[in-house]
Amino acid sequence: MLERLNQALDHLEASLDGEVDMAEVARIAAVSEYHFRRLFSALAGMPLPVYVRRRRMTLAGAEVLAGELTLLDVAVRYGYGSAEAFARAFRSLHGIGPGEARRTGAVLTAQPRMSFRVVVEGSTAMRYRIVEKAAFRIVGRKARVPLVRDGVNTAAEAHVESLDERTVVRMKELAHREPAGQEPAGILSAAVYLTGGREEGADADYWIGVVTGPGAAVEELDALDVPAGTWAVFDNHGPYPSALQELWRDVFTQWFPSNLYTTRPGPELLLTRPVETGAETDSQLWIPVERDGTGAGI
Structure with a gap:
């Protein structure tokens, strides 16, 4: 690759x-x-x-x-x-x-020509599974935030803190109505990148919500309809948020270049247990993918 x-x-x-x-x-x-x-x-x-x-x-x-x-x-x-x-x-x-x-004869700035190479830094195993998921709806609240590669995303934190108790209760009620086994279960975050880019500062619609069936009533909440498709689901455990940011980096720099999948349009989902910065937590990262149609292998 x-x-x-x-x-x-x-x-x-x-x-x-x-x-x-x-x-x-x-x-x-x-x-x-x-x-x-x-x-x-x-x-x-x-x-x-x-x-x-x-x-x-x-x-x-x-x-x-x-x-x-x-x-x-x-x-x-x-x-x-x-x-x-x-x-x-x-x-x-x-x-x-x-x-x-x-x-x-001014001093000018140069953008060096880029090339990509493999750097082995520890051979950390990545735990993932591939899930085929029917169409669903994310119901909750959204805000526009920038991508932050390292450290705390203050705009995302502010959005979470802005949610009132009534909104959180309503989202939990909707989640409890879903059939057992619905994934991902519980309150999660979702990011829809508006430019398709993954550079520092790229704008995204950042959702806090729950996964429901495609016809779920939203009432006073916002809704995002997600079509059926394939997802790569990565399990993660480590200090928040650095372990998640490292996982996200490794998915794009290591997993995609060595697997028969490419990204496709859709939200990236994150299910995690909120903790204090630096504390250990378990998380799941859902990335929308499709099989590499070239048949060329990686």
Whole structure:
């Protein structure tokens, strides 16, 4: 899998002075474009379009300083139809406009070319199972929060603390009405990432709710309908929230690259017992997945 990802990045790099065909990049990686974008942002810590723009501006910066092409020629070469749009993108990376950079010989910023490699850090076993689940509904309350890779997510904590007793009681009542064996059972959280990315600060709709049948009445609560599909369920035990954040990282950087599954659209579900920061707790992480349709193996 890592070899195919690096081949895809090689193709992307060769296309920076033209139109980048993301569908072709994903085809070389032997995954869907949706999964490639999500996997890249989880591995690289930035969205794929941001990486492409930063790499283009790195190459453009060298040509601006070289002085062999006009600024408009450099802009057109890297996909910008106007000097103004090019100047904005240039300034976003380098902190200075291209004209001023050329005149003064300014110090510029470089985005290094990325490649992925395996780093063995402890060979921790990951406990998981694959679940086929019928359509269901999440009923509860949602808020917009940013992704936090390390440490406490204060926006998510504030949302949990904002729930009044009546809302919590109502959610528990709905959960108790469900047939025995409904999974995941109890009050859980769900994250729907709005950009598909997994970079620090990516916006998500963050739900606190319970899983019900697809036709459950919501009354004063919010509802999220989830279609039938396949889920990879990971069991976890460790200090909160660091163990969960490490699990989430390992799922994307280790489990997906070595298994015959890719991500698919849908919420990520987390069932955990709330504890004080640093205390041990048991948790379950549910990730929507589908079989790798390439048949190529990992």
